[in-house]
Amino acid sequence: MKYLLLIYNDAxxxxxxxxxxxxxxxxxxxxxxxxxxxxxxxxGSERLEKPETxxxxxxxxxxxxxxxxxxxxxxxxxxxxxxxxxxxxxxAIRLAAGFPWARTxxxxxxxxxxxxxx
Amino acid sequence: MPxxxxxxxxxxxxxxxxxxREHSRHALATLVRLLGDFDLAEEALHDAFRAALEQWPAxxxxxxxxxxxxxxxxxxxxxQIRRRRRYDLDDGRIAERVAAADGxxxxxxxxxxxxxxxxxxxxxxxxxxxxxxxxxLTLREVCGLATEEIARAFLVPVPTLAQRIVRAKAKLRQxxxxxxxxxxxxLPARLASVLQVVYLVFNEGHSASAGAQAxxxxxxxxxxxxxxxxxxxxxxxxxxxxxxxxxxxxxRRHARTGADGALVLLPDQDRGRWDRxxxxxxxxxxxxxxxxxxxxxxxxxxxxxxxxAEAATAAATDWPQIVAxxxxxxxxxxxxxxxxxxxxxxxxxxxxxxALALVDALLAEGALAGxxxxxxxxxxxxxxxxxxxxxxxxxxxxxxxxxxxPERAFLSERLAALP
Numbered sequence: 001m002k003y004l005l006l007i008y009n010d011a012x013x014x015x016x017x018x019x020x021x022x023x024x025x026x027x028x029x030x031x032x033x034x035x036x037x038x039x040x041x042x043x044g045s046e047r048l049e050k051p052e053t054x055x056x057x058x059x060x061x062x063x064x065x066x067x068x069x070x071x072x073x074x075x076x077x078x079x080x081x082x083x084x085x086x087x088x089x090x091x092a093i094r095l096a097a098g099f100p101w102a103r104t105x106x107x108x109x110x111x112x113x114x115x116x117x118x
Numbered sequence: 119m120p121x122x123x124x125x126x127x128x129x130x131x132x133x134x135x136x137x138x139r140e141h142s143r144h145a146l147a148t149l150v151r152l153l154g155d156f157d158l159a160e161e162a163l164h165d166a167f168r169a170a171l172e173q174w175p176a177x178x179x180x181x182x183x184x185x186x187x188x189x190x191x192x193x194x195x196x197x198q199i200r201r202r203r204r205y206d207l208d209d210g211r212i213a214e215r216v217a218a219a220d221g222x223x224x225x226x227x228x229x230x231x232x233x234x235x236x237x238x239x240x241x242x243x244x245x246x247x248x249x250x251x252x253x254x255l256t257l258r259e260v261c262g263l264a265t266e267e268i269a270r271a272f273l274v275p276v277p278t279l280a281q282r283i284v285r286a287k288a289k290l291r292q293x294x295x296x297x298x299x300x301x302x303x304x305l306p307a308r309l310a311s312v313l314q315v316v317y318l319v320f321n322e323g324h325s326a327s328a329g330a331q332a333x334x335x336x337x338x339x340x341x342x343x344x345x346x347x348x349x350x351x352x353x354x355x356x357x358x359x360x361x362x363x364x365x366x367x368x369x370r371r372h373a374r375t376g377a378d379g380a381l382v383l384l385p386d387q388d389r390g391r392w393d394r395x396x397x398x399x400x401x402x403x404x405x406x407x408x409x410x411x412x413x414x415x416x417x418x419x420x421x422x423x424x425x426x427a428e429a430a431t432a433a434a435t436d437w438p439q440i441v442a443x444x445x446x447x448x449x450x451x452x453x454x455x456x457x458x459x460x461x462x463x464x465x466x467x468x469x470x471x472x473a474l475a476l477v478d479a480l481l482a483e484g485a486l487a488g489x490x491x492x493x494x495x496x497x498x499x500x501x502x503x504x505x506x507x508x509x510x511x512x513x514x515x516x517x518x519x520x521x522x523x524p525e526r527a528f529l530s531e532r533l534a535a536l537p
Contacts, residue, residue, distance in 0.1 A: 001266070028205040039168050088264035089280040094157055100205070111266075111276070 002043065002112040003084050003092035008076035009105040017104065025100040032098055036084065041095065044083040051077040076105050083112070122175055130175035137183040138167060143262050145187045147234035150241075151297050152188070153195050156259060156287045163187070165194035235260055236347045237299055242286075243312045246293045251286040254279055256315045261340045305352060313360050313416065316344045320364050324371070325522075338368055349403075359407035359417030365400035366423035369393040381528040385432035397427045418447040437467040454485045458492055470502040490519035494529060506536050 014022070036042035051070045058065045070077060079101070086092040089109065096107040142163065149159035166187045180186035242255040257263045269279040300308045323337025345361040373387040382388075404424045407417035422443045429435040444460035457480055465473030477496045486492035497512035513533040520526045 001264075024205070031201075039165075088258075088266055089276050090258065090265045090283050091160070093280055093284060094160065 001086060001088060001092075001114070003086055003089070003095075004108075004110045004112055005082040005084060005092070005096045005099070006078060006108040006110065007080045007082070007099070007101045007105065008108065009079040009101065010076050012075070013104040025103075028100050033082070036095065041085050042082055043085055045081070047080040048078060079105070127175045130179060131171070133179040133183070134167065134170045134174055137170065137187065141184040141187060142167070143260065144233075144235055145184055145191065146259065146262075147238040148188050149191050149195070150238055150259070151234050152192055154297060155291070158195055158198065159191070161198060162191035162195035165198075166191035169194065233347055235344075236351060237297055239312055239315070239344060239347075240299050240308060241290065241295060241297050243308070243315050244290065244293075244295050245308070245311060246289055246295060247286050249311070249314065251282050251289075252311060252315050253318050254282050255286045257319060258283055260344070261319065261337065263337075299351065306354065309348070309352060309354060309357060312348065313356055316341050316348070317360060317416070319344070320367075324367055335371070338364075338371065342368060353406075355407045355410035356414040356416050358403050359414055359420050362400045362403035362407055363416050363420035363423055365396045365403065366420060366427050369396035369400060369427060375524065379524055381524045384426065389430070392427070400424065401427065412450065413446065415447060415451040418443055418450065422447070435466070437463055441467050454480055454483065455489070458486060458489075458495060462495060465499060465502075470499040474499040474503065488519060490516045490521075490525070490529075493519065497529075497532070501532075501536065510536055 017025070033042055033045055037045075052068070054068075054070050056067050056070060058067075082099075084092060084095050086095055089111065092109050092111075096102065096109050099107065101107060145166070146159055146163050149162050150156055153159050153162065169190045170183075170187065174180075238260050239256060242259055243252045247255065254268055257268045258265060265280050265283060266276055268274075269276045274282075299305075319337055320341035323335070323339075323341055342361070342364050345357070345364050348357045349361050369392050370384075370387060372393070373389070373391040374382055376382055400420065401424055404417065404420045407413070408421060410417065413421070422440055425436050425440050425443070440463045441460065444456065444463055447456055448460060458477065461473045461476040461480070464476060474496065477492065477499060480486050481492055481496065493512050493516035497509045497516060500506075500509035500512055510533060513529055513536075517526065517529050517533065520529060
């Protein structure tokens with residue numbers, strides 16, 4: 001089964017980290033990602049630019065509207081994602097918890113659909 | 119490294135796959151004992167199989183794959199622990215785990231006396247956990263089912279079940295539940311909770327609650343294996359009764375589905391396809407289990423299965439005896455499902471009319487309203503009474519509730535066959 005790990009950061013918690021601690025966690029993240037990549041469990045991984053660099057597109061009544069920033073105003077912002085291969089949801093949760101980011105935000109674990117909807 | 123022939127690589131890969139099927143659950147159980155932590159053990163097991171895939175093609179398949187996997191997993195876990203410590207992820211018990219895991223390999227008891235899976239069962243069925251958490255944890259950790267499979271089997275959303283498992287593990291950790299078989303004094307009480315879990319696993323295997331297959335042979339075998347271990351450890355009448363019950367039901371499993379996977383009901387089964395060895399073993403165990411006064415619920419259910427097993431033909435079934443056993447069972451276990459099964463026996467002994475009255479009363483109580491077999495039973499009784507329109511309606515109700523494909527096909531056929 002494939003799962004998408006959506007990594008949300010909480011800017012307040014993350015900014016409160018000393019620089020050194022942040023670097024330490026980033027190193028941990030890269031090391032863990034390297035291990036999982038090497039044994040075939042991490043299929044893809046990207047870090048996203050800050051949410052203020054985003055544009056959101058909507059079409060309403062055939063009018064294209066573009067606004068700044070992410071679609072929803074939340075305290076947490078999408079910071080990156082991993083696609084992992086896991087035996088089941090609990091293994092995916094364990095992999096998600098193995099990255100440091102659940103401590104300064106949250107990681108959403110979403111099963112990737114295996115078939116078309118009914 | 120010498121060049122490997124493709125055939126040698128393929129053989130080693132096949133050996134890893136076969137080791138997964140044969141040893142992964144037992145190796146996990148041993149790793150949980152050695153490491154004292156489910157998550158660490160699961161990661162270690164994964165790493166051990168990964169190492170096997172890398173090393174077996176070049177180094178050959180070890181003589182004892184289970185010991186090899188446990189040793190490899192243990193070393194990988196020690197690596198993991200050191201790495202976690204480097205990233206300050208110490209949760210306070212890491213030193214303990216290192217002490218448990220980082221001994222002299224020669225002193226680490228790998229092939230422990232007794233069965234690590236039995237220890238794991240007792241841990242997973244620990245009374246600090248709610249019953250549904252015990253079942254979920256046992257199925258995932260002891261039987262190796264995926265979270266999604268368990269969620270489907272018990273009609274629970276996947277995230278709910280995943281949380282249940284995460285919380286159960288945390289609870290065992292917080293309560294510092296030891297990884298051991300309980301002592302004699304607390305064993306009987308702890309055993310009841312284990313038997314209940316084994317029974318639920320067997321039921322799910324014997325008659326899957328949902329999905330394409332009527333029978334999940336892997337779950338049936340898993341439950342029987344656990345049942346045998348329990349009887350070997352503690353031949354309490356109810357453990358014996360449960361094993362007898364499972365063996366007698368399992369004896370019919372190859373006759374319960376046709377070649378196309380369709381359900382074959384008891385009266386229509388080819389009794390020549392019943393497994394005589396399982397029946398004989400089950401009958402001997404029933405006699406043993408029935409010596410308890412009063413007989414327990416599993417022993418009585420096994421006795422009912424034994425009456426069926428002893429009937430040479432469906433017509434020769436001793437229904438008065440079965441009704442009498444259900445009467446006793448209702449006293450020990452007054453549940454609406456038992457009452458429904460008793461009503462089926464009443465139909466055979468006294469005809470469909472009195473049975474229908476019982477089923478209608480049960481449905482009126484409400485507990486069985488969402489149970490497809492209650493409506494299917496009602497439909498069958500109405501059909502026998504010639505009340506075709508009502509039978510059609512009841513079959514439709516059952517079809518609206520059934521979640522297993524062979525049962526659905528069976529009910530659709532019955533519905534279509536109505537005049």
